[in-house]
Amino acid sequence: MATTTQQAALVETSKRLAAFQAVKDHLLPEYTRIGIGSGSTVVYVVEAISALGPAVTSRMAFYPTGSQSEELIEAAGLNLQYISKLPAGQQLDVAFDGADEVDDDLNLIKGGGACLWQEKIVAASAKRFVCVADFRKLSPRLGTAWKKGIPIEVLPMAAPRVLDELARMGSQNPRVRPGLPGKAGAIVTDNGMWMIDAPFAPLLLPKDVEDGSETGSGTNSVWTVDALADRLIKIPGVAEIGLFYGKNGLEVAAGAQKPVAAYFGMADGTVQVKTPTTT
Ligand SMILES: O=C(CO)[C@H](O)[C@H](O)COP(=O)(O)O
Numbered sequence: 402m403a404t405t406t407q408q409a410a411l412v413e414t415s416k417r418l419a420a421f422q423a424v425k426d427h428l429l430p431e432y433t434r435i436g437i438g439s440g441s442t443v444v445y446v447v448e449a450i451s452a453l454g455p456a457v458t459s460r461m462a463f464y465p466t467g468s469q470s471e472e473l474i475e476a477a478g479l480n481l482q483y484i485s486k487l488p489a490g491q492q493l494d495v496a497f498d499g500a501d502e503v504d505d506d507l508n509l510i511k512g513g514g515a516c517l518w519q520e521k522i523v524a525a526s527a528k529r530f531v532c533v534a535d536f537r538k539l540s541p542r543l544g545t546a547w548k549k550g551i552p553i554e555v556l557p558m559a560a561p562r563v564l565d566e567l568a569r570m571g572s573q574n575p576r577v578r579p580g581l582p583g584k585a586g587a588i589v590t591d592n593g594m595w596m597i598d599a600p601f602a603p604l605l606l607p608k609d610v611e612d613g614s615e616t617g618s619g620t621n622s623v624w625t626v627d628a629l630a631d632r633l634i635k636i637p638g639v640a641e642i643g644l645f646y647g648k649n650g651l652e653v654a655a656g657a658q659k660p661v662a663a664y665f666g667m668a669d670g671t672v673q674v675k676t677p678t679t680t
Contacts, residue, residue, distance in 0.1 A: 415535040415666025420445035420497075421452075422672040423533045423664040427495050428453070434487070435463050436523040437470045438498025439516035442533050444473060446497045451477045464493060466523045467516040467591040484523055492655045496527035500663070501643075502540050502547035503532060506606050507650070507659045507677060508626045510543050512552025512643030515578070515590050521641055521658060528655050532663040539665050539673070542603040543626060543644070550575060550598035551633070552643035557587070557595045559638020566636050567599045570629075571622025575599035594640050604629060649677040 403411065424446060428435065435450070437443060450458060462482035465471040474481045487493070498520055501513040509532060511517050524530040540546045550572070555563050560577050567575040578588045578596040587595045605625045610617040617625035619632070630644040650661035665673045 411668055412535050412537065414670075415668065416442040416533070417445040417448070417666065418670065419533045419535065419664040419666035419672050421449045422674075423497060423531050423662070424449035424453075426664075426674075427497070427529060427531045427662070429494075430457050432494035433461055434482070434491075434493040435461055436466070436484075436493045436496025436498070436527050436530075437463050437474055438466045438496065438520055438523065439469050440499040440514045442499035442535065443470060443497065446533055447473045447477050447479070450479065464496075464523055464526075466498065466520040469514070469516065484519075484526060487526060493523070493527040495529045495531060496523050497531050497533055498524060500532050500534050500538055500645075501549075501552075502543050502545070503534060503538050503663050503665075503675070504543045504604070504606065504626070505541050506626075507532075507663055507675060508543055508604075508606075509645035509659070510547050510551060510643055511645055512554070512596065513547075513549070515552070515554075515588055515596050517552055517643040518554050518590065518592055518594070518641040521645065524645065524660075525656050525658055530650055530657060530660045532660040534663065534665050536665055536667045536673075539675075542605065544601055544603040548600060550600035551629075552578075553597045553599055553633060554590055554592070554594045554640045554642070555597055556638045556640060560587075560595055560597065563597060563636055563638050567597070570601075570619060570632065571624075572599040572601050592640065599633075601629065651677045 463474045500509040502510040605617045645658035650657040663675045
């Protein structure tokens with residue numbers, strides 16, 4: 402049986418494999434505007450981009466999703482630009498980001514690293530959003546493997562009211578995410594907000610409710626991804642939610658929260674690619 406160290410090394414190798422393949426497939430030399438997400442997998446995305454060399458990357462501008470990816474871009478010597486400077490009517494050519502869980506329909510849970518709001522803005526600003534992850538993130542339904550709950554970014558003064566509403570909706574023990582060890586109080590996002598983690602029973606897909614035996618609209622605390630997301634985003638005090646859902650990335654050129662492709666580094670050293678047409 403693999404030791405913890407061997408398992409951790411396997412996970413890192415698989416993230417790197419997925420990142421290099423995703424960049425190879427989706428970063429065309431003619432692209433000029435690239436979104437860079439947050440988390441540990443994106444480190445390998447930046448490594449793969451840097452490996453292309455200045456001949457390719459010097460004409461490109463890189464748009465971060467928060468302070469971590471801003472530092473990554475700068476440390477790699479890539480051109481840093483901000484989504485706030487992207488002119489109206491313009492789009493990023495492609496954006497790369499990780500995920501905490503990916504389901505059969507390419508809905509995502511994101512926000513495990515507390516960066517979801519800017520991540521969603523950058524992903525939805527791109528013509529193509531590409532997700533990069535390791536084999537642990539591949540799951541038939543959201544909430545199957547990722548048990549910490551759906552990350553929800555909230556205005557701090559609204560947190561108690563939001564927690565009440567989440568409990569009424571059937572979330573099991575939703576709570577404000579604590580700060581890092583040594584820091585008293587809640588974690589504070591790049592946007593000055595708090596994060597709530599709200600566990601729900603595994604989220605259904607449209608195909609699960611086709612026969613009418615389930616509605617997926619919250620009865621008995623059972624939700625489809627879309628019904629839950631549509632409800633969560635309307636709670637007063639919720640700034641943004643860590644469900645990336647809705648139209649699939651191939652149906653809309655930009656504005657989609659779901660990826661056009663999700664790359665998973667697998668434990669056997671292969672890379673599995675999921676696209677809307679293959680799910
Ligand atoms: O949403 C995120 C940060 O808020 C990350 O994309 C997500 O948590 C995945 O991170 P990692 O690549 O470290 O597993």
